[in-house]
Amino acid sequence: MRTRLLAGLLTVLLLLAGCSSGSGHGDGRITLRFQSLAWQKESVEANKELVREWNAAHPDVRVEYVQGSWDSVHDQLLTSFEGGEAPDIIHDASDDLADFAYGGYLAELSDLLPARLKSGIPKRSWETATFGGGIYGVPFLQEPRVLIANATWLKRSGVRIPMPEHPWSWAEFRQVTKRLSGNGRYGVAWPLKEPVSATLNLSLSAGGQLFHRGADGRVTVRAEAADQVVPRTIHDQVNNDRSAPSSTLGSGGSDTLPGFFAGRYAMVPLGFSYRQQVVQQAPEGFDWQVLPAPAGAVGLAQGVSPQTLSIAADSPHKKEAAEFVDFLLRPKNMVRLALGDWMLPTGTQALKDPALHTAENGWATGTALAARLHPAPAQSVRGYPEWKDKVATPAFQEYYSGAIGLAELRRRLEKDGNLVLARYQR
Template identity: 35%
Template sequence: MKRLIVLLALLIVTFWAFGLIAAPTKLTFVCPAWQADTVKAVKAIVAEWNEANPDIQVEINWQGWENLDDYLLTSFQGGQAPDIFHEDSVMCYEYGMLGYAAPLNDYLSDDTLSDISSSIWKGVSDDKGTIYGMPLLQETLVIFYNKDLFADAGITVPADGMITWSELRDYAQKLTKRDENGEVTTWGLLAPFEQRLWWCLVNENNGHVLQQYDDGTWHVDIDNNARQAIKSFTDLVTVDKTMPQDILSYDFMSLLQGFKTGKYAMFSYGCWVRSWIERLTKGKLNWGMLQVKGDKKTVTESDPQSLGIYINSPHKEEAAQFVRFFTNTENSARIAHADWLFPVRQSALERPEFQTEEGQWNVAYQWLPYAQDVKPHMFGFFSWEWQSFLPQLELVVLGKEDLDTALSDATTQGNLFLKRMGLQ
């Protein structure tokens, strides 16, 4: 009887130990992909990984972009964060500074480092060179335009689609149509605040809104070049009245419908919106893309995205393996193409599918050399922009305050905020 009990106990312990040893490592991957083709591509890549790596299984946790920051921040603070997360590059950097994202330098090969441009790496790194995100995607901010409305207005665009600031203003004026009561029936341009065309203009004019001093502190110090750029943007609403106040509170689907029906002759958005225009208009709308070039330089927003790893993940090494697989040349190209974006890897960018005429990939592609993250590389940039800068510009757009007063208030309030953030 004793022998039987001992034998049973041994069997139980063996099975238990075997079960523990054999249990695969489980990783959670927070993914904000939402377009049907991208979701399909992500699912396929994860399935391929899971099949090839039975000992490291990845589970996708789908989240929306609109609540991704809140979700991750509360997860980090609660100590229950996912092992891997897909975010804006700037957020990977901020989570790194807060001590939530793991440094990735040890997990990156020289080939990977040299395959991606230094400006993209800078966006996910701190001043000491610590990298907190593995870059994956980028885009070009473009101006979509209705070719038929342009033809009706007698506008001929340059062959390369690149127009000057004054041409943009001139086009918007020519395209804005009013009925007999003076009501606008077609707006020349709609450039939503959050899409940051105005930040591109500030950069093109070599302007500075935020400045980092030699001691590392940050200050709101708006120079004349920046003022000139911001004025040229807000004048479209307040002086020319060729852009509606809807830039403050637009609805994405209404914007697309408005473009389709001719309510907006031009609108500024990331190049991935091509997929939505194609889908919505089913090839019946004659549309194209423009890029605004500056006198001093040409800049378009790249808005890069990256993958980060939670610093307290018990499986950082395994997570890094998955990140390497997910962001390799082949897979980054698959995801980028499905999402109508561009991969950040040069080796993936060279693939022919990113330069085809179909879907106007070639047009968006040609402006990649001008793509950069137009947001100053300051910790808490979004917070500062959202809390103390945009509200002032909103008042200008609404005609409730003049630009000088608004920028003066933005400087005072912004510096108070930066001080509170410990950036001064």
């Protein structure tokens, strides 16, 4: 009898605990937790404003804004998933989703998303968030890598100014940076504190893939000739031509801006969103422009890992969460989010907005690259985060600094890298 009483009491307590989890209220109202990784002031404001607009129009389904951080999102999400405390709506990047999708932590969205949203985003963008045939995130913002250039310096040098219709090749880019260098100044500064995604994504232009999936579905690393074009260019600029300083290789993108403004570097390859920092920090009268990244055998093709919105598999309100995602990513709202983050929307209708086609601050150049953006090579590779951190990052850093040669780089990426990936494919 005592055992049955204790069991009954435990059941009641568990029910009460579930009711107090914040997902619902006694009056029938639903609360959804939306974890956003927006960090720029304009972006945070745009996200919070859209949450307020939703809440005003949907009194029975309230969304609670939760601030997350790009610096710790993977570990934070893993902990929250395993602890049963994951937010209902999750903001992340597509190259961080594979392990969560295959691990069963994210809801499969195919039957939850409305036809308008599914048809409004190109197939190539959906592929970035598709794993094992299922959709586990909605890609909504993307960022090409571009060259932020000192317009005055380039104009005085007489070099050909590249346009999306007629970009530099990687070989021409190397020659241009040599021509712009000398007397303590450099044609380009590569901020490669995190070199892997930049290298792999730019390598798509040369036809590089690096990751190859066999007939059995297993992924292996093979660093072929096309994968070597971009790394060799960067290595030679730093170590042979002296057209790029070694001092910036361990820097983040923001770290290179003071030297860029001071006239030490003619160009810096950066993500498209860095334009906001340039606008805010450039000294008065500084003339700058946005140029497309160099093109290879596949033209201006470039890998991207779009920002995504996912729904937790454990969320008790997946239908309502999907409705909020649909609201957040209506074309006009997607444009607001893109402008706030200084990035490009994935939606075809949103990309037509006139605000994204102005010459001011290089918007038109970036928008012209949208059709050339493809899933990053590592997009669906299980074990990629560990491969990147333990193998690829130190190997690329040592190669770019001149500490190891191309043969050793290839050996590490392939031999050491395949040992890591094999553990995730048993």
